[in-house]
Amino acid sequence: MMKFRVVGAVLLTLSAFPACAQSAPQLDKIKLPDGFKIAVFAEVPEARSMAVVPELNAVFVGNRRGDKVYAAIDADRDGRAEEVKTVIAGLKSPNGIAWKDGHLYIGEQHRVIRLAVPNLASVATAKPEIVLAGLPDKGHHGWRYIGFDPKGQLVVTIGSPCNICAPSGLEGTIVRVENAKPVVIAKGQRNSVGIDWHPRTGKMYFTDNGADAMGDDTPPDELNMLSSDGQDFGFPAYGGGSDKTREFGAKASAAMVPPVVKFGAHVAALGVHFYRGSQLPETYRTDAFVAQHGSWNRSMPDGYRVMRIRMNANGDVQGVEPFAEGWLQNGRAWGRPVDVKELADGSLLVSDDSAGLVYRISYGK
Helix, strand or coil: CCCEEECCEEEEEEEEECCCCCHHHHHHHCCCCCCCCEEEEECCCCCEEEEEEEEHHHEEEEECCCEEEEECCCCCCCCCCEEEEEEECCCCCCCCCECCEEEEEEEECCCEEEEEECCCCHHHHHEEEECCCCCCCCCCCCCCCCCEEECCEEEEECCCCCCCCCCCCCCCCEEEEECCEEEEEEEEEEHHHHECCCCCCCEEEEEEEECCCCCCCCCCEEEECCCCCCCEEECCCEEEEEEEEEEEEECCCCCCCCCCHHHHHHHCCEEEEECCCCCCHHHHHEEEEEEEECCCCCCCCCCCEEEEEEEEECCCEEEEEEEEECCEECEECCCCCCEECCCCCCCCEEEEECCCEEEEEEECC
16 A cells, blocks of 8 residues: 655646647647547646546646646637646656546656645645655656556656766666556666556557667667566666667666667657547557657757557557657647647547647547
8 A cells, every 4th residue: 555645835826828739830730640639738837747537627737947837728628728726836757647446646757746635626635645756866868757557556757867988776777656656567768758558458568768868870779578576677788779889888788678669860769658448440550659759969960759559459569650740840849749648538638848739649530
């Protein structure tokens, strides 16, 4: 059983501002498969990780550089939020967002907290509880991603605080929270970010960002699968994929688990989501969507799209293809996808921390 500690010194608010998004004429440049369309769901400053909560008609949205968590509220469920509220402030890089059993979980740089939220109005008086303390409190790759596995256990990704270095302690790992303590279930990650579990196999899949300064086309970003607790995914001996680093490559181990998908170098693969709904065509069931935030120092920019990972019922990768792209135009990006989640109606949400928007991608009429 998890144990929690109530903490103070966090500003709880419920301030609102209009949810009508900034003018987005470039949405017509987003390329989607036939039958799909994209629209603005909400305007959320530097929108990062999301948690969809149908019982509250809300989508909670985290923030990496700021101190706030927001709620985008679609009370009439028409596919567009009527308002966006700041539900909590005074946090430290509250990037990670998850929801379970009436509680909002927030992954900060140094800890994970939760709030009891029976309704949105209650947030103003909620007392944060510490779920997990003592995370590495370093800014480089310090934004956390969190999620709940099929058994209802909280999982937290912890990046390595560097480009290429030898991580120490919990750095460069993924942990499961047991009795308010971290248990390492995966190691050898440079900067693992998005996590999700295959709807049929229950296996955990997660993205990992490859090292910089190894070349424009090396190393690849990754999508990995955890088959059993304790597996090693290669960093820092490998900068990504099978590409060894100059600093630590001599210590490479044959036990390193290779990725199930190698993306392009520096595309910055972030959020991953397995499709569980019924709005999209049946061929999309159990496929994964991965948001590529886009390169920051590649000679020719790459990424800035949402990829579709076609999988069979066993979780085997059948193909990789762009699903939504067009945020990069003539070498310049006007948006940067971060996370992908699913509304109750089966449409998809995509957050964009550069444009400060959350988009809704739907299929059919």
